[in-house]
Amino acid sequence: MKEQAAAETAKQPAAGTEAAKPEEKVKKTAGITEEEIEGSWTADGVTGLLFEPDGTGAMILPELRFAFTWQLEDEVLTLFFDRGTVRDTVYRVSRKGNKLRLTGGGIVLELKLREPAEPAAQAAE
Numbered sequence: 110m111k112e113q114a115a116a117e118t119a120k121q122p123a124a125g126t127e128a129a130k131p132e133e134k135v136k137k138t139a140g141i142t143e144e145e146i147e148g149s150w151t152a153d154g155v156t157g158l159l160f161e162p163d164g165t166g167a168m169i170l171p172e173l174r175f176a177f178t179w180q181l182e183d184e185v186l187t188l189f190f191d192r193g194t195v196r197d198t199v200y201r202v203s204r205k206g207n208k209l210r211l212t213g214g215g216i217v218l219e220l221k222l223r224e225p226a227e228p229a230a231q232a233a234e
Contacts, residue, residue: 140183145204150220158220168195186211 143162151157160166160179166188168175176191186202200211200218207222 141181141202141204143181146179146181146186146202146209149223150209151223152218152220157223 146160147162149157149159155171157169158166159169164178164180166177166179168177168188168190175195177188177195178191179189180187181202184201184203186200188198188200190197198213200213202212203210209220209222211218211220
């Protein structure tokens with residue numbers, strides 16, 4: 110009987126190993142990843158948001174550019190602006206195809222991914 114119990118115990122994964130993998134996979138597929146946010150996005154062809162892979166970015170307006178750092182946790186995107194003139198902002202974020210939706214503080218932003226032929230530098234001009 111002890112041999113059978115020992116064999117059953119040996120078949121079970123050690124704590125914190127394989128048993129955690131399904132939960133991690135669900136967590137990764139349930140939300141949005143940083144890679145899905147990275148890039149240059151536009152609201153109207155003029156106003157845009159730029160998200161760099163290193164966690165920096167900018168809100169780009171026709172004659173202004175506001176630098177920020179960004180952080181993503183689950184589906185919550187936080188923008189920490191460098192200047193005090195723009196308040197830090199927290200959004201719930203989702204992506205479907207080439208569209209990014211930011212919601213928070215009574216604001217809904219629908220953004221479209223810029224095509225590679227539309228570099229972010231053009232948006233700042």
